[in-house]
Structure formats: C-alpha cells, structure tokens
Amino acid sequence: MTTVARDPVTAADPEPPPTKPAAGPSRHRFRAAVGFAFGAALLFAVAPLMLSDFRLSLLAKYLCVAMVAVGIGLAWGRGGMLALGQGVFFGLGGYAMAMHLKLADAGPGNMPDFMLLYGQLDELPLWWRPFASPWFALPATVLLPMAVAFVLGSLVFRRRVRGAYFAILSQALAAAMVILLIGQQGTTGGTNGLTDIQGFFGYDLDDPVNQRMVYFIIAGTLLALLALTRHLMQSRYGELLVAVRDSEERVRFLGYDPATVKLVAYVVAAGMAGLAGALFVPAVGIISPALIGIVPSIEFVIGVAIGGRATLLGPVLGAVAVAWARTALSERFPGTWTYLQGLLFVVVVAFLPGGLASLIGLARRRDREPADADPPAGLFARLRRRREAA
Amino acid sequence: MTVLIGQLFTGVSIGAVLLLIALGLALTFGQMGVINMAHGEFIMAGAYTTYVLQQTISAAGWSLLVALPVAFVVAGAMGVLLEFLLIRRLYARPLDTLLVTWGVSLILQQLARDIFGSPNVQTRAPDLLTGNIALPGGITVANNRLFILALAASAVVALTVALRVTPLGRRIRAVVQNRDLAAVSGIATARVDRMTFFIGSGLAGIAGVALTLLGPIGPTMGTNLIIDAFLVVVVGGIGQLKGTVIVAFALGVLQASGEYLTTLSVAKVMVFIAIVAFLQWRPQGMFTLRTRSLA
Amino acid sequence: MTEQLHGLYVRDLRVSFDGFTAVDGVSLDVAPGDIRFLIGPNGAGKTTLVDAVTGLVRATGSVRFGDRELLGRPVHRISRLGVGRTFQTSTVFEELTVLQNLDIAAGARRGWATLLRRRHGTPDEVAEALEIIGLASRADQLAGTLAHGQKQWLEIGMLLVQDARLLLLDEPVAGMSHEERDATGQLLEKVSRDRTVVVIEHDMDFLRRFARTVTVLHAGKVLSEGTVAQVQADPRVQEVYLGHPVDAGTAPTPTEA
Numbered sequence: 001m002t003t004v005a006r007d008p009v010t011a012a013d014p015e016p017p018p019t020k021p022a023a024g025p026s027r028h029r030f031r032a033a034v035g036f037a038f039g040a041a042l043l044f045a046v047a048p049l050m051l052s053d054f055r056l057s058l059l060a061k062y063l064c065v066a067m068v069a070v071g072i073g074l075a076w077g078r079g080g081m082l083a084l085g086q087g088v089f090f091g092l093g094g095y096a097m098a099m100h101l102k103l104a105d106a107g108p109g110n111m112p113d114f115m116l117l118y119g120q121l122d123e124l125p126l127w128w129r130p131f132a133s134p135w136f137a138l139p140a141t142v143l144l145p146m147a148v149a150f151v152l153g154s155l156v157f158r159r160r161v162r163g164a165y166f167a168i169l170s171q172a173l174a175a176a177m178v179i180l181l182i183g184q185q186g187t188t189g190g191t192n193g194l195t196d197i198q199g200f201f202g203y204d205l206d207d208p209v210n211q212r213m214v215y216f217i218i219a220g221t222l223l224a225l226l227a228l229t230r231h232l233m234q235s236r237y238g239e240l241l242v243a244v245r246d247s248e249e250r251v252r253f254l255g256y257d258p259a260t261v262k263l264v265a266y267v268v269a270a271g272m273a274g275l276a277g278a279l280f281v282p283a284v285g286i287i288s289p290a291l292i293g294i295v296p297s298i299e300f301v302i303g304v305a306i307g308g309r310a311t312l313l314g315p316v317l318g319a320v321a322v323a324w325a326r327t328a329l330s331e332r333f334p335g336t337w338t339y340l341q342g343l344l345f346v347v348v349v350a351f352l353p354g355g356l357a358s359l360i361g362l363a364r365r366r367d368r369e370p371a372d373a374d375p376p377a378g379l380f381a382r383l384r385r386r387r388e389a390a
Numbered sequence: 391m392t393v394l395i396g397q398l399f400t401g402v403s404i405g406a407v408l409l410l411i412a413l414g415l416a417l418t419f420g421q422m423g424v425i426n427m428a429h430g431e432f433i434m435a436g437a438y439t440t441y442v443l444q445q446t447i448s449a450a451g452w453s454l455l456v457a458l459p460v461a462f463v464v465a466g467a468m469g470v471l472l473e474f475l476l477i478r479r480l481y482a483r484p485l486d487t488l489l490v491t492w493g494v495s496l497i498l499q500q501l502a503r504d505i506f507g508s509p510n511v512q513t514r515a516p517d518l519l520t521g522n523i524a525l526p527g528g529i530t531v532a533n534n535r536l537f538i539l540a541l542a543a544s545a546v547v548a549l550t551v552a553l554r555v556t557p558l559g560r561r562i563r564a565v566v567q568n569r570d571l572a573a574v575s576g577i578a579t580a581r582v583d584r585m586t587f588f589i590g591s592g593l594a595g596i597a598g599v600a601l602t603l604l605g606p607i608g609p610t611m612g613t614n615l616i617i618d619a620f621l622v623v624v625v626g627g628i629g630q631l632k633g634t635v636i637v638a639f640a641l642g643v644l645q646a647s648g649e650y651l652t653t654l655s656v657a658k659v660m661v662f663i664a665i666v667a668f669l670q671w672r673p674q675g676m677f678t679l680r681t682r683s684l685a
Numbered sequence: 686m687t688e689q690l691h692g693l694y695v696r697d698l699r700v701s702f703d704g705f706t707a708v709d710g711v712s713l714d715v716a717p718g719d720i721r722f723l724i725g726p727n728g729a730g731k732t733t734l735v736d737a738v739t740g741l742v743r744a745t746g747s748v749r750f751g752d753r754e755l756l757g758r759p760v761h762r763i764s765r766l767g768v769g770r771t772f773q774t775s776t777v778f779e780e781l782t783v784l785q786n787l788d789i790a791a792g793a794r795r796g797w798a799t800l801l802r803r804r805h806g807t808p809d810e811v812a813e814a815l816e817i818i819g820l821a822s823r824a825d826q827l828a829g830t831l832a833h834g835q836k837q838w839l840e841i842g843m844l845l846v847q848d849a850r851l852l853l854l855d856e857p858v859a860g861m862s863h864e865e866r867d868a869t870g871q872l873l874e875k876v877s878r879d880r881t882v883v884v885i886e887h888d889m890d891f892l893r894r895f896a897r898t899v900t901v902l903h904a905g906k907v908l909s910e911g912t913v914a915q916v917q918a919d920p921r922v923q924e925v926y927l928g929h930p931v932d933a934g935t936a937p938t939p940t941e942a
Contacts, residue, residue, distance in 0.1 A: 073567035165624050168621065181655075184655065335503065341493070342495075343493065346497075
C-alpha cells in the first residue's frame with residue numbers, strides 16, 4: 001500500500017475531537033490482578049471464616065450455578081447465542097460424575113443401589129461400564145457436553161439457524177433430554193435421578209471437612225474459569241465474537257466463517273456447564289432431571305440477564321444473587337418468590353437490558369467525563385431553538 | 391393394518407392439538423418476529439375458562455359450547471394486554487421478548503395457583519364426546535379426538551378465509567410481507583399488530599378448551615406444549631399457514647409412530663433429531679417468504 | 686505490492702428468485718486496475734450482480750477473478766480470494782472501536798494461535814489504513830459513534846486491510862457532502878493502482894469525474910458499455926433513462942438521471 005501525502009478525510013473533517021487517553025494494557029492487567037486477588041481472598045478466606053458449614057455448602061452450590069452463568073455470558077452476551085438449554089450440558093457433566101461416584105460407592109463389580117431396587121437388570125448396562133474408571137469419567141464430565149454442543153452447534157450454525165430459532169432448538173434439546181432420562185428409569189434413576197451419593201474419590205461426603213474441600217475445589221475452578229473467560233473476551237477472538245454477534249454477514253464478507261467463531265464460544269460454554277454439573281454433584285449429593293430441564297435452564301439465564309450479560313463478573317454476581325434470593329425466599333414464601341422471579345425477568349430484560357452492570361457503567365461514565373457529554377439535546381435545546389425561532 | 395391406521399389417527403389428533411397452538415404462534419411470530427412464551431399460559435387460561443364455566447353451567451355440552459367463544463375472548467384479551475404493555479416496546483429485540491414473556495408466564499402460572507390451587511382440576515366431557523365411533527375394518531376412533539380434529543380444521547379454514555377475504559386479513563398479510571411498506575401505505579401497523587395478537591392468543595384459548603377433553607387442567611399445562619408448538623413454527627416456516635399445518639400433522643404422526651415403535655422418551659429424541667436434520671435441508675423452514683434484505 | 690492485478694470476468698450470469706430473473710445472462714469484463722461503474726435504473730440487477738459475485742445469492746454461469754472461478758464457493762472463501770465489498774447501508778461493527786473494526790478485517794488469515802491472544806498495539810497495515818481513511822485520531826472511538834461518511838470510509842479502510850484485490854462498492858458516496866465525495870473519489874483512484882474497483886453509483890456527477898469505464902444494466906441485462914462519453918451518447922441508454930426513444934430531431938442531451 002502506498003502512503004498518502006494528503007489525508008483525504010481530515011480535509012473534510014477539520015476538527016476531530018481529542019481522543020481519550022486509552023488505558024494501557026498494563027493498567028488493565030494490574031486492575032485485573034487486583035480484582036482476582038480480591039475475589040480469591042473473598043472466596044478462600046472470608047467466606048470459609050464467616051459462614052457456617054451449612055451456608056458454605058449453599059455457597060458452593062451457588063458457585064456451580066455461577067460457572068454455568070459465566071459460559072452463558074460468553075455465548076449469549078458476547079456471541080448473541082441465547083442458549084436456553086444449558087441444563088443439558090450441566091446434566092451431562094453431573095450425570096457423568098454421579099455415575100462414577102455411584103459405581104465407586106457400590107464397590108468394584110457391584111451395581112448401584114437404585115438398579116438393584118428396581119430389579120430390572122441382571123448386570124450393569126454396557127454404557128455405564130466405562131464410568132467406573134475415573135480416567136474416563138472425569139474427562140467425560142467436560143468432553144461429553146462439549147461433544148454434544150459441537151455436533152448440535154456445527155449442524156445449526158453452519159446452516160445459519162440463529163436467533164430465536166436457535167434459542168427454541170436449544171430449549172427443545174433440554175426438554176428431550178429430560179424426557180429421555182425420566183423414560184429410562186431403570187438405568188438413569190428416572191425422576192429421582194442419581195441420589196444419595198456418599199463418597200468423593202475416597203472421601204466421605206458427610207464429613208464437613210470434606211465438604212469444605214469440595215467448596216475450595218469449586219471456588220478455585222470458578223476463578224480459573226473466570227480467568228479463562230476474561231482472556232477469551234479480551235483476545236482478538238473476543239472482539240471477533242462481538243463482531244459476529246452484531247453482524248454475522250459482514251464478518252462472512254471479511255473472510256471468516258462465523259459458524260466456527262460461534263461454535264467455539266458455544267462449545268466452551270457447554271464445557272463450563274459440564275464442569276459445573278460435575279462439581280455440583282459432590283457439593284449437593286444429587287443430580288436429577290428437575291435440576292436440568294427447561295425451567296432450570298432458563299433460570300441459568302436470568303442471573304446472567306440481571307447481572308449484565310456482556311460483562312465478565314455480572315453473570316457471576318447475578319447468578320449468585322438470584323440463587324441466594326431463591327433459597328431465602330422460596331422456602332418461606334414460595335408464591336412470592338415466583339412472582340418476584342417473573343417480575344425480575346420482565347423488569348430487567350425489558351427495561352435494563354445491560355443488567356445491573358450497566359447501572360455501574362452509567363454512574364462511572366457520569367462522574368468521569370462530564371466535559372465529554374453530548375451536545376445539549378432534549379428539552380433545553382428545544383426550548384432554546386424555539387426561542388431563537390421566535 | 392388396523393393398528394397402523396389407529397396409530398396414524400393418534401398421530402393426527404396429536405397434530406391437531408399442536409396445530410391449534412401453533413397457528414396462533416405462527417401468526418404472531420410471522421408478523422412481528424415475536425416469540426411469546428406466555429402463549430402456553432393463554433392455553434391454560436382457555437382451559438380454566440372451560441372449568442369455571444362448567445361450575446356455573448352444569449350441562450357439560452352447553453358449557454363446552456359457551457367456553458369456545460369465551461375462552462377465545464379471554465385469552466385474546468390477555469394477549470392484547472401483553473402486547474400493549476410489553477411486547478410493542480420490544481419489537482427490535484426478539485430474544486429479549488422471549489425472556490420477558492417467560493417472566494410473564496411464570497407470573498401467570500403463579501396467579502393460576504393462587505386462584506385455582508396447585509392440584510390439577512378436571513372437567514366433565516359431554517356424553518356425546520366420551521364414546522368411540524367404530525369405523526369399518528375394526529378401527530375405533532375416540533369421539534373427543536375427532537372433535538378436536540374438527541375444531542383444528544375449522545380454525546384453519548376460518549383463519550385462511552379471514553386472512554384472504556377480510557380487510558383486516560389483507561392488512562395482516564401486508565404487514566407480514568413488508569412492514570415498512572405497509573406502514574407508509576397508510577396501514578396502522580400498531581393496530582394490526584394488536585388485532586393479530588388478539589386472534590393468535592384467542593386461538594390458544596380455543597386450544598385450551600380442546601385440551602380439557604384430553605386430560606386434567608393445571609397451572610403448568612402450557613409449558614410442555616409450547617416448545618413442541620414452537621418447533622412446528624420453526625420447521626413450518628413463517629409467513630404461510632400451510633407450512634404450519636403440514637408440519638403439525640407430520641410431527642404428530644412422527645411422534646405417534648415413534649412412540650409405537652419404541653417408547654415415548656425415545657420418540658421425543660427422534661423427533662428432535664429429525665428436526666435438526668430437516669433444518670440442514672431447509673434452514674428457513676418448509677415455506678418461507680423470500681426477501682432481499684441482508685438479515 | 687507484490688501481488689499482481691487481476692481482472693473480473695463474468696460470463697452469462699443468471700440469478701433468479703422464485704421465477705423472477707434479476708440478472709439475465711450478464712457478461713462483462715473488468716480489466717485489471719479499472720474503475721468500473723455499474724449504473725442502471727432501480728431493479729436493473731446491479732446489487733444482485735454484486736451479490737452473485739460475492740456468493741450471497743446463488744447464480745449460474747461463470748464469474749472468474751483472475752483465473753479463479755468464484756461461483757459455487759461460500760462467501761467467506763470468495764472473500765479470502767481477495768474479493769471485498771461494501772453494502773448500501775454501511776455496516777460496521779458499531780460496538781467495537783475503529784481500530785478493532787480494522788483489526789478484525791485484517792485478520793481473516795490469522796491462525797487460532799494469534800486469534801486467541803490479545804492484540805498488542807496497532808498492526809502496521811491497520812495503522813496505514815487509519816492514515817489513508819483519515820480516522821487515525823478516532824482509532825479508539827466506537828464505530829457506532831462515527832458520522833455517516835466516516836462509517837463509509839471505515840468500510841473502505843476495512844477492505845484495504847482485508848487486502849481485497851477486487852473492491853465492490855455499493856453506493857459508496859450516498860449521503861456524502863461534496864467535499865467528502867471528492868475525497869472518496871481520490872481515494873478510489875489511489876487504491877486502483879494495485880486493485881480492481883467496481884462501483885455501483887447513482888450519482889452522475891461522481892461518475893463523470895471518477896469512472897474509467899461504465900456498464901449500464903437494464904432489466905438484468907447489459908444495455909451498454911464503454912467510456913463515460915460512449916455510454917452517454919448511446920441512444921438505448923437515453924431511452925431507458927428518459928423513458929422515450931431519442932428521435933433524430935431532438936438533440937441528444939447528456940443523461941442526468
């Protein structure tokens with residue numbers, strides 16, 4: 001490309017406004033490091049010291065939901081894919097883990113208790129067998145959901161099925177999976193799911209000390225996933241993902257295949273949901289269809305919407321807040337909670353689409369750059385114009 | 391052979407229920423690009439309307455007949471209210487509309503629980519609709535399913551005629567095909583939208599009346615139906631009713647035969663796979679209005 | 686520039702939508718380094734022609750850029766062969782900064798290893814493009830906040846960093862001021878030194894100043910082709926634009942459509 005002597009555009013645009021000094025990458029990185037240190041201190045020191053065993057195990061459960069939310073924030077907030085069926089991936093991870101733990105509880109060569117109870121089977125079904133090995137089961141908790149997301153995603157994104165169509169399809173997948181699980185009661189535990197899980201790789205889950213250990217694993221995993229997501233969002237890929245969200249066709253004309261770009265975010269989000277499901281099982285001791293169907297799948301989304309879909313921390317805080325509010329309210333006033341949940345959906349999504357994070361952003365922008373505000377618009381400008389016209 | 395035909399008929403009657411629900415969805419989704427998750431609760435409203443009417447008019451036959459128009463108006467009015475209060479503010483944000491209307495559906499379900507209680511309630515079917523008709527060849531057909539089939543058929547005919555002949559129908563079709571052009575041609579698109587929502591939601595109310603003949607009425611009865619109905623719309627394509635009709639019956643028959651060959655749960659998964667496979671072939675659905683816009 | 690110039694060769698191109706034929710057997714050659722203007726009344730098939738070349742709509746016939754056949758390839762593959770386009774309504778990524786817009790446009794050939802890392806600083810080709818399109822001072826501004834004309838320049842800048850060798854511009858100066866048009870025209874002249882440019886434009890004044898060759902489309906067919914003067918003198922063109930045949934008695938006036 002030849003360099004140009006005269007700049008054709010500034011000739012027509014004599015007064016470019018001064019650009020704000022952009023925060024350098026090092027400053028960003030410093031702020032992020034401080035943020036992570038703060039988060040780690042909160043999760044690893046403050047929470048375990050302040051909370052009772054019971055509350056800490058509740059927090060562990062909420063943090064699992066937050067992991068799913070981080071993935072949804074990436075896929076939906078940044079990638080525009082409203083994944084209404086993340087429960088499927090949460091469930092795949094959860095069931096993979098629970099199957100392994102049930103087999104471990106039963107001991108080598110034995111069948112899980114519920115299979116004996118139903119008494120329909122003489123021996124362990126073939127597809128259960130590999131889950132006896134932790135070397136198979138543990139990777140499967142993440143890889144299985146990612147594989148399912150890969151197959152579904154590559155089929156639908158390549159054919160440009162998107163927007164509402166994609167949302168409905170992902171939701172239909174959740175519905176189908178739940179019906180399948182319930183239908184195959186003899187091998188999946190049906191409506192009850194896989195319950196009464198005792199041990200976690202040799203540790204007794206009834207022991208509060210071991211429960212704390214599970215909490216620490218969950219907190220550490222969440223922090224790691226946040227670091228990964230932050231990196232993805234700030235990489236060139238993250239910028240490309242936003243571009244695909246805003247104009248898929250334009251990206252195509254730049255020589256990218258948007259299907260691949262979307263697929264990566266969707267598969268990563270599925271992996272996070274799978275990991276969350278896998279860690280949910282030792283924290284709560286159960287995985288069942290009621291935890292992964294249409295309703296919980298949509299509830300994963302509400303926390304993300306409330307916190308701020310396109311931000312890193314918004315989904316986490318939103319998910320934890322909603323899960324906490326649900327526990328606090330739903331036991332005492334179940335009806336009130338449902339009304340509140342519905343209202344939250346309506347009010348936040350309709351009137352505050354950026355979530356609570358956008359409120360913070362607004363406030364910050366207001367006290368940082370008063371001089372950079374828009375030229376007087378609205379009432380005063382109209383009044384002045386009218387006065388001038390008169 | 392008889393088993394096959396019997397199964398086919400079951401499939402057709404599943405399809406008829408799906409069709410009644412999906413017609414309204416196809417109308418609102420096609421015209422406004424709006425996904426209304428509360429559509430399922432309009433079905434519920436229609437069903438509870440039937441229940442309430444039966445408490446007042448004890449003759450089951452009469453109460454059912456009265457319920458049809460009343461449920462249409464009740465559900466339609468709810469639809470208009472929803473459109474007026476929320477949906478019209480969200481036309482440019484279809485995915486957000488989906489989430490907002492999901493919130494509305496949660497509220498409506500809880501409202502139903504508070505008014506009618508959580509346990510399911512049941513209506514009595516009129517005697518005329520409880521029996522079976524024996525067809526030649528040893529095939530028996532349940533009267534209530536036949537009635538629902540007739541109801542769905544009349545809904546399709548009435549809607550088709552209304553869209554083709556009436557001035558409102560012409561306006562609706564104009565807005566579906568090109569909203570901006572319709573607006574500058576002097577069509578009050580906002581009013582047309584509201585009427586479309588009234589009709590679409592009203593049809594959900596009719597579907598609710600029909601469902602009282604098949605099973606109990608409960609606050610969450612709509613949730614499970616709505617996804618299947620949306621799949622019908624997605625696969626059928628928007629802008630034309632024939633896609634909705636064909637796909638509703640096709641899915642019904644597929645579901646019924648899958649259920650016959652395997653189990654209900656496997657059939658559901660089969661249907662899902664079939665839909666994804668179909669979208670590989672026709673990602674925009676079976677029939678679609680083609681436009682030149684880059685969307 | 687090391688890459689050599691290529692021409693665009695269209696043979697018997699046909700596009701039809703549901704029985705309506707939008708492009709009906711168009712053949713045209715655009716020489717390497719040409720600035721070809723496509724004009725014609727609304728519905729003549731100009732945009733559809735560009736859509737077909739870039740793979741947005743399905744077409745029959747043949748479209749070659751250099752010696753590569755374009756028809757039958759998906760949009761993003763055609764783009765990677767060096768074919769770039771803009772749209773009638775400018776489409777930039779409004780939620781990204783000017784710099785990010787350009788960086789994305791520059792990056793289609795990047796591997797995943799680069800994609801998954803953060804961008805550090807401004808890549809050379811992006812900095813160069815920022816200078817050329819005069820948006821260097823606005824590099825960190827969100828593209829959505831740019832003025833209309835600036836967005837169109839940003840789009841052209843995106844084509845430059847994309848290293849498109851064939852630029853297809855759909856009404857690039859619509860809504861621009863006189864000065865802005867001149868600047869855009871000069872930019873096109875500069876760019877055509879090592880690129881082939883095809884412009885759809887209604888603005889006849891702009892066409893007279895910057896077109897090297899012109900193709901007139903009408904009802905999906907090529908009506909006339911040649912230099913600006915040749916095309917303006919063509920009675921068939923006058924008939925299409927003025928709506929009546931020019932008989933011998935009236936003096937042929939230049940078209941001002």
